Amino acid sequence: MKTALTIAGSDSSGGAGIQGDLKTFAAHGVYGMSVITAITAQNTVRVSHIQGLDPLTIEKQIDAIFSDIQVGSVKIGMLYNKRIVHAVLNTLKKYTMPPIVLDPVMVSTTGRILLKGDAITMMVEELFPICHMITPNILEAELITKMPIKNIDDMKKACIRLHKQGPKNVLVKGGHLKDTATDIYYNGYDFISYEHERIPNTNTHGTGCALSSAIAANWSIGYPSHVAIQRAKSYISKAIQGGFSIGSGDGPIKHFPKGVYNE
Ligand SMILES: Nc1ncnc2c1ncn2[C@@H]1O[C@H](COP(=O)(O)OP(=O)(O)O)[C@@H](O)[C@H]1O
Numbered sequence: 001m002k003t004a005l006t007i008a009g010s011d012s013s014g015g016a017g018i019q020g021d022l023k024t025f026a027a028h029g030v031y032g033m034s035v036i037t038a039i040t041a042q043n044t045v046r047v048s049h050i051q052g053l054d055p056l057t058i059e060k061q062i063d064a065i066f067s068d069i070q071v072g073s074v075k076i077g078m079l080y081n082k083r084i085v086h087a088v089l090n091t092l093k094k095y096t097m098p099p100i101v102l103d104p105v106m107v108s109t110t111g112r113i114l115l116k117g118d119a120i121t122m123m124v125e126e127l128f129p130i131c132h133m134i135t136p137n138i139l140e141a142e143l144i145t146k147m148p149i150k151n152i153d154d155m156k157k158a159c160i161r162l163h164k165q166g167p168k169n170v171l172v173k174g175g176h177l178k179d180t181a182t183d184i185y186y187n188g189y190d191f192i193s194y195e196h197e198r199i200p201n202t203n204t205h206g207t208g209c210a211l212s213s214a215i216a217a218n219w220s221i222g223y224p225s226h227v228a229i230q231r232a233k234s235y236i237s238k239a240i241q242g243g244f245s246i247g248s249g250d251g252p253i254k255h256f257p258k259g260v261y262n263e
């Protein structure tokens with residue numbers, strides 16, 4: 001059985017975080033497991049409350065999984081604060097790790113801080129080096145590299161800077177570019193551009209979470225990174241096309257069942 005683990009925050013509205021990740025794993029036919037780092041009360045309009053879990057509860061969840069179950073890949077999402085980054089880092093270090101993809105979630109689409117300022121440095125300096133891939137969006141890449149990112153050339157420069165922080169592979173996501181939705185991948189030697197036209201649908205809640213968990217699922221299935229990203233991009237484009245309204249704000253994407261999305 002192919003398995004994948006998400007270490008992330010719970011999204012009560014079911015579009016992003018743990019819930020979005022598990023839906024993505026299921027859509028790929030991969031058995032999903034979860035370690036919850038924080039509980040958010042959120043809907044399509046706002047995040048109204050966040051409760052970070054205590055480090056021991058996070059450590060125990062990770063121990064429970066790795067002491068017993070073969071994990072094919074790990075996706076890390078919302079970490080919320082320094083104590084949580086520390087707990088995740090130190091507990092993962094106890095085990096032999098499958099490939100990890102880290103989505104350095106910092107702010108929700110609805111504008112709420114999901115990673116406190118003082119946790120960013122620790123995440124970059126200590127967590128990035130143990131990751132097989134990081135998948136920042138443009139805003140996150142700007143915050144970490146301290147450079148403005150306006151176009152594809154800037155994205156490539158940011159990739160190089162981010163790669164120097166230690167992750168083996170970098171994917172800067174271009175969902176917030178004006179004209180196209182082009183993501184730039186860098187492995188320390190080559191760039192690959194993953195292009196797609198912008199889909200005119202504002203129901204995009206959970207896109208970043210789904211992209212990184214689709215990459216993890218494809219690793220678990222056995223694809224190398226450049227193919228895993230290609231397949232994840234294809235998955236996310238279909239999912240955005242199928243995005244639908246369930247509240248008064250931006251709705252979720254549609255997770256198609258296995259077999260539908262890569263035809
Ligand atoms: N309107 C859109 N049309 C097509 N692809 C999109 C659109 N918005 C986002 N994407 C894609 O969805 C993925 C998530 O990107 P992005 O929105 O930048 O991340 P995040 O959700 O972390 O902000 C990327 O592959 C990006 O190119």
Ligand SMILES: Cc1ncc(COP(=O)(O)O)c(N)n1
Nearest residue numbers: 009010016017108109205206
């Ligand atoms: C628990 C959790 N994790 C991640 C996101 C980011 O997703 P989005 O960018 O779609 O708001 C979120 N809103 N909530």
